Amino acid sequence: MPKIPYIRWWIAALLFLISILNYIDRQSLALLIPTIQSELHMSDQQYGNVVSVFLIAYAVSYFISGWLVDKLGARLALFLFLSVWAAADMLSGLAASVLMLGVARFFLGLGEAGGYSTSPKVVSEWFPAKERGIVVGLYSMGSAIGATVAPILVLWVANRYSWRAALICTGVLALLVAIGWLLFYRTPDRHPLITEKERDQLKDLGASDEAKTAALRGVEVWRMIMTSPVVWTLLAARMLTDPVWYFFLFWLPKYLHSARDFDQQHLAQTWKIYLAADIGFLFSGFASAWLIKRRWEAPAARRCVMGFAVIFFPLAPVIALSDHLFWVFAVAMLIAFAHTTWLGSLSTYIVDLVPRPILGTTFGFIGAGSALGGLAMNQGVTWAISHFSYTPCFYAMTFLHPLAFVLVWLLTRRAWKPAAS
Numbered sequence: 001m002p003k004i005p006y007i008r009w010w011i012a013a014l015l016f017l018i019s020i021l022n023y024i025d026r027q028s029l030a031l032l033i034p035t036i037q038s039e040l041h042m043s044d045q046q047y048g049n050v051v052s053v054f055l056i057a058y059a060v061s062y063f064i065s066g067w068l069v070d071k072l073g074a075r076l077a078l079f080l081f082l083s084v085w086a087a088a089d090m091l092s093g094l095a096a097s098v099l100m101l102g103v104a105r106f107f108l109g110l111g112e113a114g115g116y117s118t119s120p121k122v123v124s125e126w127f128p129a130k131e132r133g134i135v136v137g138l139y140s141m142g143s144a145i146g147a148t149v150a151p152i153l154v155l156w157v158a159n160r161y162s163w164r165a166a167l168i169c170t171g172v173l174a175l176l177v178a179i180g181w182l183l184f185y186r187t188p189d190r191h192p193l194i195t196e197k198e199r200d201q202l203k204d205l206g207a208s209d210e211a212k213t214a215a216l217r218g219v220e221v222w223r224m225i226m227t228s229p230v231v232w233t234l235l236a237a238r239m240l241t242d243p244v245w246y247f248f249l250f251w252l253p254k255y256l257h258s259a260r261d262f263d264q265q266h267l268a269q270t271w272k273i274y275l276a277a278d279i280g281f282l283f284s285g286f287a288s289a290w291l292i293k294r295r296w297e298a299p300a301a302r303r304c305v306m307g308f309a310v311i312f313f314p315l316a317p318v319i320a321l322s323d324h325l326f327w328v329f330a331v332a333m334l335i336a337f338a339h340t341t342w343l344g345s346l347s348t349y350i351v352d353l354v355p356r357p358i359l360g361t362t363f364g365f366i367g368a369g370s371a372l373g374g375l376a377m378n379q380g381v382t383w384a385i386s387h388f389s390y391t392p393c394f395y396a397m398t399f400l401h402p403l404a405f406v407l408v409w410l411l412t413r414r415a416w417k418p419a420a421s
Contacts, residue, residue: 019142048382057109059371066364081114082178093167137285144277235369243377276333284344316397
């Protein structure tokens with residue numbers, strides 16, 4: 001059987017594709033909401049409830065999925081997650097009521113969180129530290145690419161056929177990718193298509209972590225996680241900052257429709273904002289790699305890039321205050337770029353700090369903070385637009401990332417230290 005040189009980059013490309021589909025599936029509801037609200041007689045409060053149901057499932061799944069990744073391995077676990085979210089997306093297209101739509105989005109949340117618990121594990125198995133930032137930036141960029149493509153692809157299918165057809169099509173695509181993942185993925189020591197040269201390069205990857213944590217089982221793993229100040233700080237950082245990204249995914253199209261009089265067809269213009277997010281993910285990886293080449297330690301390089309990102313968030317209120325759409329889009333693009341620069345660096349920072357054998361469980365636990373923060377954001381936005389307007393949401397964005405950066409800077413610069421036995 002012929003070997004594939006640099007097969008790890010093919011695996012990175014597959015993670016990238018999975019991330020694209022994740023965000024096409026996730027954002028489709030927000031883009032189609034004007035039509036869905038009309039057909040299913042859904043109020044804004046009910047829409048907020050459906051988003052909350054998704055985020056609750058997303059949080060629950062993060063707690064469970066990381067543990068499943070460490071137990072089942074990345075290959076089988078990600079196939080399971082992909083299959084669940086593919087089925088859930090297709091069921092969304094068959095929903096005949098708000099309740100049915102909520103149930104389908106609940107299962108979508110259960111499946112989608114697993115993709116982001118599995119990907120760091122794959123990166124730790126296949127890539128050395130100097131390449132991890134680029135790979136995390138690449139597959140993280142897939143989320144923004146998905147959000148960029150979704151307004152064009154989803155709305156084209158919906159306008160040509162129906163909103164139901166758009167949701168079913170995205171689910172079918174996810175199922176096909178699930179099958180491809182199951183057939184293609186193996187760890188470096190078991191992959192039949194890896195060259196001997198690449199296998200030799202990767203054979204000692206994470207060996208020291210394996211030795212340090214080989215004896216850990218069950219309760220001991222959770223004890224390491226729950227007693228680590230690093231883990232709690234990173235969870236808090238995700239909880240504080242990810243609401244900005246969730247707002248851009250779930251509520252920005254609604255804001256443009258309600259406050260800026262965009263119809264569903266014109267919402268396709270949001271691709272510009274998500275394109276800026278793509279650039280941020282790429283920038284995060286290459287910027288930290290550039291610093292590492294200049295002999296910065298990897299964690300310090302990630303923190304430096306995160307520090308650069310936070311300087312842009314005080315501009316967020318301009319989105320609500322400006323009367324000119326040019327500035328609305330320009331600042332929204334800048335905030336999207338800054339957030340994904342932050343998020344890509346933070347995600348790689350976690351891979352740098354956490355021992356590989358418990359990375360899936362730890363990343364899932366930290367990721368639950370993301371979903372909990374998103375859930376709080378969703379309830380806050382629903383309350384704000386019911387009592388005031390969208391404007392307070394943009395003011396809130398000014399301080400979340402700077403606060404999280406202070407926490408990360410002060411509390412995570414020491415190396416991971418397991419709890420004393």
